[in-house]
Amino acid sequence: MKFLRYILFPVVPIYYLVTWTRNKLYDFGWKKSESYNFPLICVGNLSVGGTGKSPMIEYLIRLLKADYKIATLSRGYKRETNGFKLANVSDTAKTLGDEPFQFYNKFGSDILVAVDADRQNGIEKLRNLGNKPEVVLLDDAFQHRKVKAGFNILLSTYNDLYCKDFVLPTGNLREPKSGAKRANIIVVTKCPENLSDEEKAQIKKQLNPEIYQMVVFSSINYSKNVFSKTKQIGLNHLKPFTLVTGIANPNPLIQYLKSNNLEFEHLNFKDHHSFSNKEIDELAQLDCILTTEKDYMRLKDETKLQEKLYYLPIEVSIDQADVFNNQILSFVSS
CATH class of the missing domain: 3.40.50 (Rossmann fold)
Structure with missing residues (x-):
């Protein structure tokens, strides 16, 4: 598989150009992004593969659910249903997808769990509900530029930082590294628990965040x-x-x-x-x-x-939790 990826390296500039051009069309307003007048938080990544999006969504749910009506909106990858679907007691992983079903199985009636590949349509359907959510958490929607989230959380794993990667098909990036500039917070996930301040500083230097971007580090807590x-x-x-x-x-x-x-x-x-x-x-x-x-x-x-x-079960632990939480709470309450 790796050998095939190396063979396909000549395709990398083409993929890069296509995704870069698409992003620029949205950045310049030539392709339309829909903005919203209520808190919309996107959790996503630049790369394919597991960066810990589901545990991060669950972290945000725990942070916000006591004070706000929360909804999660996911694509519902590999589900056997189509269009917009709001989770109910008869659903399974086959009707929702495994990750949305996990949210529903864990939090039940405390939150709304919805799936829709068309995020604009999903948001509209949620907001038209009688018990409409006050905050919507977008799961894996960083590249879904038709929706402009008010707050973007970008995840990148400790052992596979996006700044060291290539775009597909040779690398794992869905879009060029410059896409990271859309993030408000960059979370380096799956870190060793004993990560030193020196290594954190080194990683921040490699990521080279913008002045408006906060970088935090998270690790996995196993039950x-x-x-x-x-x-x-x-x-x-x-x-x-x-x-x-x-x-x-x-x-x-x-x-x-x-x-x-x-x-x-x-x-x-x-x-x-x-x-x-x-x-x-x-x-x-x-x-x-x-x-x-x-x-x-x-x-x-x-x-x-x-x-x-x-x-x-697992949960996420964030090294600057107070600062991170305050950023989220400040955005939601503004």
Whole structure:
């Protein structure tokens, strides 16, 4: 795969030019972006793959839900429905997509969860509801330039900074690095917990943020317990298990489990993998399964797995949480 990407390097300037030109058309107003008179926060990235958007959306929900009516709006990647859909008790990962279903499964009636590939239409539908949201969180919409969010949070992983990458197809960037200028805050995600001030300063220098941009660092906090549909047990009490992942980058989770001296094998599937009946039957032969919360959304209703399937929740920890929170709260209340 990497070899093929190197072969395709001559395509990089073409992809760069197309995406750069598209952004300039929006920047100069020749292509229209819709602005809104209520708080609209976008969480996204420049690269393909997992940068931690879902945990960040959940962080914002926890920060805001006590004081504001919150809605999340996602594309609903790989769902089996079309158009605008507002989550309800009959929905599954198949009707919403795994990440929106995770939001709904976790927060329930505390928030509104909607999916629509057309973000403009999704926002309009949400605002026309009788219990319309006061704040909308846009999940993975940084490149959706038809909507102009009032506040943009750009994520980039510690081990794969966008400033060191190329655009597709050789690299992982969806658009040129200059797109980072649209961000209000840049969050370096999945950092080691003991990241030194010197390394933070070095990373900031590499990112070279604009004067108006704040850079913060976040790490993953793993729960000490794992959960099934009916119970929870301590992670360290989990018997030898098979780790099943269908996420973009399972390496941080693998390293965490190894650091806890846990005994496991790993079955790795592509991001957002839809498990076939045959694969479910094969998983059912395993004694104990641990998966991520996102993957659990796609597997939780498989009756063959319910007695052996556990997931490990995560949350985001931000090193300058007070400053970060105040920026968000100031924007929402303005």
